[in-house]
Amino acid sequence: MKAHLLLASLLFPTIAIAAPEKVFNGTGLEGWKVQGADYWTVAEGVLKGESDDKKQNSVLWSEKSFKDFTVELDFKFSGDVDSGIFLRHENEQIQIGTSRSLKRDLTASPYIGSKRGYPQEAAGVKELLKADDWNHMKIVAKGKTYTVSLNGEQVIEYVSDTAKESGPIGLQIHPGVKMKIEFKNLTVDSL
Template sequence: MIRRIALTVALFACVLICNPVTAAETNSHPAVPDGFKPMFDGKSLDGWKVMPESAAKAWFVKDHIIVGEGDKGRSYLTYHQGDIADFEMILDYRFPGKGNSGVSIRAQDDETGKRKFKSYHVDFGHVGIGKQVLGAWDFHTPNRREHACFRGDRLVINENDEPTVTKIEDAITLEEINKGGWNRVHIIARDNNFKFYINGKLSSEFTEHLPKERRLDKGMIQLQLHDPGMIVEFKDLYLKVLDD
């Protein structure tokens, strides 16, 4: 009997070792990273605001997860804590099916009327600006050039808004992104430099040298729901505002 129990324990231990379960694959709540504060209480959308208000039913909380479920059109869940300039943000996202989403940063109302908001946007989508869209920086800047900065790109924008693109060594690959499962995103916005990491590896980066009056210096943080009929999920969202 003792031998049988020992064998059972050994087999169970082997299963755990051979099939490790990460925090991103469960509903566990990992410790808050040093220096970061939670953006989501796990129970409600307190501290967040849906834009436009007509899309309020598209965003809700289920099983400690923020869910965006598209019905009529594009909407944003905005972190309602004022305009933010320099920061680091960590979150986990998942698409149960196909979809297009992301995080808009330094978002501001678009005075041109071409978009609802102008922003710099990290893209999680599988459709949109090109085959490398998943892991790209997307420029929602209708009053200036809307650059391409795809997964694996390091973009430098000079003072005349002209781009130079080089490749990132050891950038994350599509195969390293968990399709249909949870992925961890880390965004760093510091002055004129912007980095986008997925699962601990740099995906894309840009630096801009435009005059300050032509840059987006601060603004809202927004989770995006891009298309009707899609679902995107977020959890474990943390923010660290960086000092000047």
């Protein structure tokens, strides 16, 4: 057995695999910029977006752009929330919470600009989404294809004909709703 391991290590040298990039350091907003209202704070390793009575729009954009990537994060919300993860620009998003236009939860579904809206709905989200608790989302953006998993289960694969080649990642607070959403363990792995 030891001889097989030795032979394998000689024939196939170790390939260094980079760990996913922690794009949120848990202590501050370094590497991010706010567009809109200043609703973002950090405490005890958690990034919190909380709007006020003005209910303004706010997006927290990564300063870095990404081409093909996997973004993973934990999120938690309670009550009415309309948030999401922008992928490479403001017209391509994976929804978190209630759609303002459709008045129902469309978590993990793609929102593709105002003309397309929600072209496809994620499956099984109602059973997987944990209310008032941490949920894990994984989004693989490879070319024009978005594959989304919620709490370890793939819920959608969508091909967008309007996907950009590269761009930043954004976290949204939708205008018109007083809400709070929290994120932690946010990483990006370039493919």
